[in-house]
Amino acid sequence: MNSTDPKVNEVINTGIDQIKAGMRTSPDPFLWDNIVAAYEGSDQSYRIKGGDNHQTDRLRPVMKVLWSAIASAAAVFIGIIAANQFYSTSSVNEKDVYRREISMQSSSQTSAENMMYEFYNEE
Amino acid sequence: MTGGTAQLKWLVDAYQVKVYNICFSLVHNHHDAEDVTQDVFIEVLKHMDSFRGDSQLGTWIYRIAVNRSLNFIRSAKRRKVFSYIDELLSLSGKESPDVSYVNEPGADDEQRIVLQNALNALPEKQRTAFTLNKINDLSYKEIADIMDISHASVESLIHRAKLKLQKLLKSYYS
Numbered sequence: 067m068n069s070t071d072p073k074v075n076e077v078i079n080t081g082i083d084q085i086k087a088g089m090r091t092s093p094d095p096f097l098w099d100n101i102v103a104a105y106e107g108s109d110q111s112y113r114i115k116g117g118d119n120h121q122t123d124r125l126r127p128v129m130k131v132l133w134s135a136i137a138s139a140a141a142v143f144i145g146i147i148a149a150n151q152f153y154s155t156s157s158v159n160e161k162d163v164y165r166r167e168i169s170m171q172s173s174s175q176t177s178a179e180n181m182m183y184e185f186y187n188e189e
Numbered sequence: 190m191t192g193g194t195a196q197l198k199w200l201v202d203a204y205q206v207k208v209y210n211i212c213f214s215l216v217h218n219h220h221d222a223e224d225v226t227q228d229v230f231i232e233v234l235k236h237m238d239s240f241r242g243d244s245q246l247g248t249w250i251y252r253i254a255v256n257r258s259l260n261f262i263r264s265a266k267r268r269k270v271f272s273y274i275d276e277l278l279s280l281s282g283k284e285s286p287d288v289s290y291v292n293e294p295g296a297d298d299e300q301r302i303v304l305q306n307a308l309n310a311l312p313e314k315q316r317t318a319f320t321l322n323k324i325n326d327l328s329y330k331e332i333a334d335i336m337d338i339s340h341a342s343v344e345s346l347i348h349r350a351k352l353k354l355q356k357l358l359k360s361y362y363s
Binding site: 071073074076077078080081082084085086088089090091092093094097098100101104105125127128130131132134 | 198213298323354
């Protein structure tokens with residue numbers, strides 16, 4: 067391994083040697099029996115080592131988090147819907163008030179115009 | 190079980206050491222490597238009939254070993270994230286299971302752990318190509334067949350892996 071840094075070079079080479087030292091050189095005599103047992107009792111979840119279903123145990127906290135995440139997401143979603151409902155109602159009210167103001171303005175404007183018209187026509 | 194039991198047993202005996210070592214070099218843990226090896230051979234036995242002979246039997250088995258190991262690492266990372274979230278939310282009263290796949294430290298193998306951590310930081314394809322070549326002593330051709338990529342891609346992946354490893358380790362020791 068070519069490297070400009072001797073320390074890095076040493077780490078890589080020694081690290082590789084140490085990983086290789088942990089490798090297996092002879093077959094596991096129990097592997098075949100384990101495979102046969104797992105294959106024959108295979109119902110899509112084969113775990114024989116240790117005899118317990120540690121896959122399920124490992125997934126339990128994950129499932130717990132998943133369910134709480136779903137519950138939180140549902141709560142946030144309901145909150146958003148409620149807030150949206152509230153604001154859309156208040157904006158309708160504001161619109162109504164605005165419309166009323168405009169109509170009042172225009173009606174008072176019309177009555178003022180009428181008064182002016184009557185005043186000049188009378189004369 | 191399909192096929193003659195004696196032939197299948199021979200197949201397991203013939204390939205198990207290499208399969209185990211490939212799994213071990215990728216997952217970095219003996220217990221997990223044993224589990225993955227077992228799963229590899231169950232998959233091999235289940236799909237023996239669908240092996241078309243396009244590649245060599247060994248290449249096909251090693252490809253399953255690599256894929257199974259990478260899947261294991263991915264799910265271990267996911268479990269790690271979830272257990273971290275779990276700890277943060279303190280939902281679990283008991284201690285979360287250890288999902289680290291770099292373990293079994295010894296007094297004299299600091300460099301192994303440092304290298305394994307640096308390897309874990311590499312992109313998946315670079316890590317796989319580097320590990321198969323430098324740790325499992327597979328040729329570029331064998332790696333190209335296993336990873337289903339060209340010879341040039343293997344060269345490039347290993348070269349980039351070396352550069353990135355050197356950079357990571359340099360920053361670790363500086």
